[in-house]
Amino acid sequence: MILLQSQSRYLLQILTNRVQNIEKGVELDCHWVEFDDVRYHIQASIKNPHLLHLSVSLPTPPPETEFSGGLPFGAIEAIKAAYGSVVHILDPPRDGFNLTVKLNLSKLPSLEEMKQNLLVKIASVREVVMGAPLRVILKRLASRSVPPNVGVLVPLLHRPNESFFIVPQIEKVTVVFPMRFNDSIDTVLAASFLQEFVEARRTAGLNNAPACLWSSSPPNELKEAPEHALSANAGFVSFVISTRHVEGKKLDKTVWSLSTFHAYVNYHVKCSEGFMHTRMRRRVESLIQALDRAKLDENGGASQSKSFKRLSIEESRGNSYS
Amino acid sequence: MDPSTSRPAVVIDNGTGYTKMGFAGNVEPCFIAPTVVAVNESFITQPNRSSTKGSSSWLTQHSAGVMADLDFFIGEEAISKSRSSSTYSLTYPIKHGQVENWDAMERFWQQCIFNYLRCDPEDHYFLLTESPLTPPESREYTGEIMFETFNVPGLYIAVQPVLALAAGYTSSKCEMTGVVVDVGDGATHVVPVAEGYVIGSSIKSLPISGKDVTLFVQQLMRERGEHVPPEDSLEVARKIKETYCYTCADIVKEYNKHDKEPSKYVKQWRGIKPKTGAPYSCDVGYERFLGPEIFFNPEIYDKDFTTPLPAVIDRCIQSAPIDTRRALYKNIVLSGGSTMFKDFQRRLQRDTKKIVDARVLASSARHGSEVKAQPVEVNVVSHPIQRYAVWFGGSVLASTPEFFTACHTKAEYEEYGASICRTNPVFKGMY
Numbered sequence: 001m002i003l004l005q006s007q008s009r010y011l012l013q014i015l016t017n018r019v020q021n022i023e024k025g026v027e028l029d030c031h032w033v034e035f036d037d038v039r040y041h042i043q044a045s046i047k048n049p050h051l052l053h054l055s056v057s058l059p060t061p062p063p064e065t066e067f068s069g070g071l072p073f074g075a076i077e078a079i080k081a082a083y084g085s086v087v088h089i090l091d092p093p094r095d096g097f098n099l100t101v102k103l104n105l106s107k108l109p110s111l112e113e114m115k116q117n118l119l120v121k122i123a124s125v126r127e128v129v130m131g132a133p134l135r136v137i138l139k140r141l142a143s144r145s146v147p148p149n150v151g152v153l154v155p156l157l158h159r160p161n162e163s164f165f166i167v168p169q170i171e172k173v174t175v176v177f178p179m180r181f182n183d184s185i186d187t188v189l190a191a192s193f194l195q196e197f198v199e200a201r202r203t204a205g206l207n208n209a210p211a212c213l214w215s216s217s218p219p220n221e222l223k224e225a226p227e228h229a230l231s232a233n234a235g236f237v238s239f240v241i242s243t244r245h246v247e248g249k250k251l252d253k254t255v256w257s258l259s260t261f262h263a264y265v266n267y268h269v270k271c272s273e274g275f276m277h278t279r280m281r282r283r284v285e286s287l288i289q290a291l292d293r294a295k296l297d298e299n300g301g302a303s304q305s306k307s308f309k310r311l312s313i314e315e316s317r318g319n320s321y322s
Numbered sequence: 323m324d325p326s327t328s329r330p331a332v333v334i335d336n337g338t339g340y341t342k343m344g345f346a347g348n349v350e351p352c353f354i355a356p357t358v359v360a361v362n363e364s365f366i367t368q369p370n371r372s373s374t375k376g377s378s379s380w381l382t383q384h385s386a387g388v389m390a391d392l393d394f395f396i397g398e399e400a401i402s403k404s405r406s407s408s409t410y411s412l413t414y415p416i417k418h419g420q421v422e423n424w425d426a427m428e429r430f431w432q433q434c435i436f437n438y439l440r441c442d443p444e445d446h447y448f449l450l451t452e453s454p455l456t457p458p459e460s461r462e463y464t465g466e467i468m469f470e471t472f473n474v475p476g477l478y479i480a481v482q483p484v485l486a487l488a489a490g491y492t493s494s495k496c497e498m499t500g501v502v503v504d505v506g507d508g509a510t511h512v513v514p515v516a517e518g519y520v521i522g523s524s525i526k527s528l529p530i531s532g533k534d535v536t537l538f539v540q541q542l543m544r545e546r547g548e549h550v551p552p553e554d555s556l557e558v559a560r561k562i563k564e565t566y567c568y569t570c571a572d573i574v575k576e577y578n579k580h581d582k583e584p585s586k587y588v589k590q591w592r593g594i595k596p597k598t599g600a601p602y603s604c605d606v607g608y609e610r611f612l613g614p615e616i617f618f619n620p621e622i623y624d625k626d627f628t629t630p631l632p633a634v635i636d637r638c639i640q641s642a643p644i645d646t647r648r649a650l651y652k653n654i655v656l657s658g659g660s661t662m663f664k665d666f667q668r669r670l671q672r673d674t675k676k677i678v679d680a681r682v683l684a685s686s687a688r689h690g691s692e693v694k695a696q697p698v699e700v701n702v703v704s705h706p707i708q709r710y711a712v713w714f715g716g717s718v719l720a721s722t723p724e725f726f727t728a729c730h731t732k733a734e735y736e737e738y739g740a741s742i743c744r745t746n747p748v749f750k751g752m753y
Binding site: 009266278 | 330345349350438440
């Protein structure tokens with residue numbers, strides 16, 4: 001696995017199981033947490049097996065991001081557009097959550113393929129909700145319309161109390177991520193990973209990828225950003241997204257990759273640590289083998305132990321006489 | 323306060339056959355996946371061959387190396403991948419309840435965390451399980467991987483049978499004394515626990531486990547000449563074991579039943595040959611009850627080991643301290659996937675009771691009529707969540723607020739090193 005999938009695996013599993021065994025609707029009450037502190041809660045009763053209540057809580061937004069009614073800008077419209085009549089938003093949401101929706105499984109399309117697609121879409125509810133403001137900006141870019149706020153810095157929710165920044169311009173959008181890590185080893189690995197990332201962009205095969213830059217100090221775009229957003233121990237990464245990256249189906253993918261960039265880097269940092277451990281283990285094993293080879297083998301040991309062998313009386317006499 | 327203590331802990335129970343993983347506080351694990359890793363071996367041999375070509379191919383070599391550490395699958399995906407293409411080979415990281423291949427295990431955990439549960443390991447406390455006979459070294463190794471690779475804020479390594487006992491915690495009362503009969507895929511242990519303490523010296527192990535049932539079913543079908551493709555026969559035997567096997571009360575009667583009404587008892591198994599794609603079918607007959615029978619009459623399977631499971635349980639309790647024995651007989655708890663056979667609990671209870679009653683009778687005959695022994699209560703407990711009882715116990719334990727104070731923390735690890743995992747933090751300061 002190189003990229004993180006946009007749909008929550010567990011949610012998809014629950015939904016598919018539910019749809020397949022709709023007649024024996026069992027009681028269901030689970031909660032779980034995903035990376036970046038996104039919490040889910042799903043509940044269903046025996047009485048109405050078609051109805052599921054899904055609640056999602058988002059990470060705590062930093063003060064600079066725009067939130068309306070506990071949700072990112074444009075999220076409600078995005079949910080309505082993506083799911084249609086299957087999903088009904090409940091207001092107010094459940095205690096401790098930002099969004100509660102009622103899923104009505106009896107309204108799923110009857111065609112098997114469309115049904116599956118919609119289930120996957122529901123399972124990626126996180127992308128729809130958290131990526132909503134980013135999607136609005138990128139859509140404007142795709143339609144090549146001049147944004148109303150050219151060159152104005154837009155902070156968007158990324159992780160708990162952290163945001164990333166977007167500068168919409170004509171024909172392109174610049175995205176800047178301040179990267180922060182808790183652990184000192186992770187910080188070092190992430191910084192070098194990101195430099196490699198920029199380096200890899202220069203190879204021939206990736207000419208069409210978005211331009212990518214890394215710097216240890218805040219780039220020019222972040223001049224107007226609040227002070228607390230400018231401390232990043234693993235540097236700043238910026239991408240320049242142009243119209244060709246958001247055409248048609250690419251839009252969803254771009255929105256997902258950008259809004260979970262930190263999780264992506266974190267995953268790969270952990271993978272490289274695991275990889276290093278594998279190499280270290282192999283090295284230790286080969287060294288132990290070398291040590292084992294250097295030990296005297298059984299036959300050699302036997303000849304040595306002979307010198308400690310207790311001599312019988314006759315033999316010792318023979319020795320002393322000689 | 324540490325924010326990660328407000329999030330539910332991650333509970334992963336790595337068994338030889340299946341891994342159960344999920345979040346504390348839930349009733350069911352999120353995923354139950356086979357503990358298997360499919361690794362792409364072709365990348366590992368490639369760099370050696372291309373190294374002679376000189377520096378021009380460093381990029382391909384480099385990217386091959388980079389890809390190799392991510393090109394693997396776990397669980398059901400691994401099994402289907404290894405079937406469809408020959409570039410992937412399967413490795414089972416756990417054998418007989420002990421981790422054998424740490425590379426594969428680390429990769430398995432990595433996928434569990436990032437691909438299945440999709441959580442950030444830095445955000446959650448972790449509860450892992452181990453078999454009662456795990457050496458401290460491998461516990462240290464587990465701690466090292468968890469703290470170094472995944473940076474978990476806290477870790478607790480629990481003993482499986484204790485968790486299986488804790489699974490019964492909620493149902494009625496807090497009973498932490500009992501014998502746990504843990505029949506997993508790779509190992510069978512009979513573990514007496516008194517007030518939450520494992521009586522280490524009385525642990526008994528059997529060389530017969532779920533895997534042996536599978537092998538026995540496979541052997542029976544092969545000897546009868548059923549047309550199962552050889553490359554698929556182990557997998558088919560496993561499926562047959564899981565769907566059709568049951569425990570009988572008496573073998574001879576069961577043979578008669580099968581012979582009288584074959585239409586009722588003999589089942590059909592249908593499959594598709596993996597190579598040609600042609601469908602085939604085979605009969606499932608006596609192996610339905612003979613498979614689980616190897617726990618009660620091991621001599622039909624293995625001529626070296628002939629002590630039946632009820633006798634092992636009895637011996638285990640007889641070797642425990644005398645004041646705990648009655649309580650132990652009263653609470654024999656089943657756990658593990660291979661105790662799921664129908665009527666397994668009734669058969670085990672009946673056979674154990676028989677042994678105990680015979681002994682009580684013999685001793686009262688010896689003492690004459692002046693000493694009257696109190697009857698010994700034998701009770702084998704089964705619950706509906708037996709298959710993942712250990713996981714459920716972990717979920718219950720990890721959702722208590724005391725759990726977070728009992729964990730090894732990252733700070734302690736950095737201060738003292740991996741040796742902190744050797745001891746259980748619950749008993750810190752007691753010795």
